[in-house]
Amino acid sequence: MKQAHERNDQFEQFLRDEARRERRGLPDDFTSRVVEEIRGRTAQRPGAMRAVPIGRSSPTWYRAALAAAVVIAAALVAAMTLRQTAAPIDHAPDHSLAEAQSVEDVFAGPMAILASLQRAPDDIGMAIHDVMSREMNLLIENLWNEPRQFIARLPLQGRLDHEAEKMP
Amino acid sequence: MPDDASQHDDRAAEAALVERACRGCSTSFGTLVQLHQERLYNFMLRRCRNENFAEEITQAAFVRAWENLSKFDSTWRFSTWLYTIAIRLAVNIEQRKRPRVSIESLSMRPCTREHDPSTAAVMREDSLTIWQLADRILDADHRTALWMRYGDDAPIEQIARVLDRTNGAVRVLLHRARKRLAEAWHEMELADEPAGSKRAASSMVCKE
Numbered sequence: 001m002k003q004a005h006e007r008n009d010q011f012e013q014f015l016r017d018e019a020r021r022e023r024r025g026l027p028d029d030f031t032s033r034v035v036e037e038i039r040g041r042t043a044q045r046p047g048a049m050r051a052v053p054i055g056r057s058s059p060t061w062y063r064a065a066l067a068a069a070v071v072i073a074a075a076l077v078a079a080m081t082l083r084q085t086a087a088p089i090d091h092a093p094d095h096s097l098a099e100a101q102s103v104e105d106v107f108a109g110p111m112a113i114l115a116s117l118q119r120a121p122d123d124i125g126m127a128i129h130d131v132m133s134r135e136m137n138l139l140i141e142n143l144w145n146e147p148r149q150f151i152a153r154l155p156l157q158g159r160l161d162h163e164a165e166k167m168p
Numbered sequence: 169m170p171d172d173a174s175q176h177d178d179r180a181a182e183a184a185l186v187e188r189a190c191r192g193c194s195t196s197f198g199t200l201v202q203l204h205q206e207r208l209y210n211f212m213l214r215r216c217r218n219e220n221f222a223e224e225i226t227q228a229a230f231v232r233a234w235e236n237l238s239k240f241d242s243t244w245r246f247s248t249w250l251y252t253i254a255i256r257l258a259v260n261i262e263q264r265k266r267p268r269v270s271i272e273s274l275s276m277r278p279c280t281r282e283h284d285p286s287t288a289a290v291m292r293e294d295s296l297t298i299w300q301l302a303d304r305i306l307d308a309d310h311r312t313a314l315w316m317r318y319g320d321d322a323p324i325e326q327i328a329r330v331l332d333r334t335n336g337a338v339r340v341l342l343h344r345a346r347k348r349l350a351e352a353w354h355e356m357e358l359a360d361e362p363a364g365s366k367r368a369a370s371s372m373v374c375k376e
Contacts, residue, residue: 011350012318015298019319022299026209026223034205034227035198038234042194 081139182246190237197237200246201230207320208250214315216258217303225261229254244329251330255312295360298353302345305352310345317342 182203188196208229212222232253233240240249296304302311309331316322316330328338 008346011346015314015318015346016321018298019315022297022319023206023210024213024219026205026226030205030223030227031198031201034201034230035194037227037231038197039194041231041235042192 078140082136179245183242186237186240186242186246189234190240194234197234204247204250205230207247208254210319211251211312211315212254212258214299214303214311214319215255215308221258221261225254225258228257232257245326248326248329251316255330296356298349301352301356302349306345306348310341310348313338313341314345314349 182200185196185200185203189200205226209222209226212225212229213219216222216225229250233250236253240246299315302314306314313327313331316327317324324335324338327342328335331338331341333341
């Protein structure tokens, strides 16, 4: 066994030694030919060579855009959630969401209710306002902490299930 | 093998060149070409077994690398990326050309002591070096792995990346290539009159 290992090592060294002798060189002008070609291509297509180093951190604008997209997505989910809490929850797919209008419309109802409650002179109005604020905060908190379970309770579940079945 | 500290310095210097080249500095890219051209050329020479084609692919690989510098992942070695580009270019070109002669069909058949037609045919030729013998009896991936390991001192991980295989698969590839080559070399030695360094080599054959 030891002899076999020694022969292996010797053969490997033999391969290395022979490889050094086997190496071939390129013509002396090879480098300049390559540089000439790339300069020629760059001159033909100057816009194509604007390089962005990859493998480093993404540009600032990209991170900012990504953060903004996340915030907008979170706001849209929260808005859809708020809209759903105003309607009776059942397990049938709520296709009316497909007809949902703009985010402003979704927000308009609850915000209008809150605004009117704030203007209410009596304690009952203030109490309702407090309850609704607490409920909204609870909804947002649930969405943040347990998004999957929370969304599962929404009428969207039917649609989500359908989408999940289509995935490989 | 260079020690870790000098390897680290080399990688840092290379990274600086790549960064300047990414910003459009063709001079920095020219330096990268000078650093890597011979290794890439010999790598392709082993792969393609044709000097003109190897030179053509080497040049095309550098140009392709320049055009795609923005896609270079700095977690890779630059040479690994170059080798991968070159292999893909060579495969694309070879697929477009109709193969005239295929030695690939002779590769890696079990070598018996009694008779191996491919080795017998090789033995009738003029005496070959070990690497010329490898060119004739090993397929492209085995030749490539063997050259990268013993010609370039490349680590297993780099070979795996270039050949798109796992580290384990590369070790198996190398083992089989060495074994096949050693046996063929020994048979060639038996067929020739022993002379010079070949006599020394015959005693190194790995017998398992």
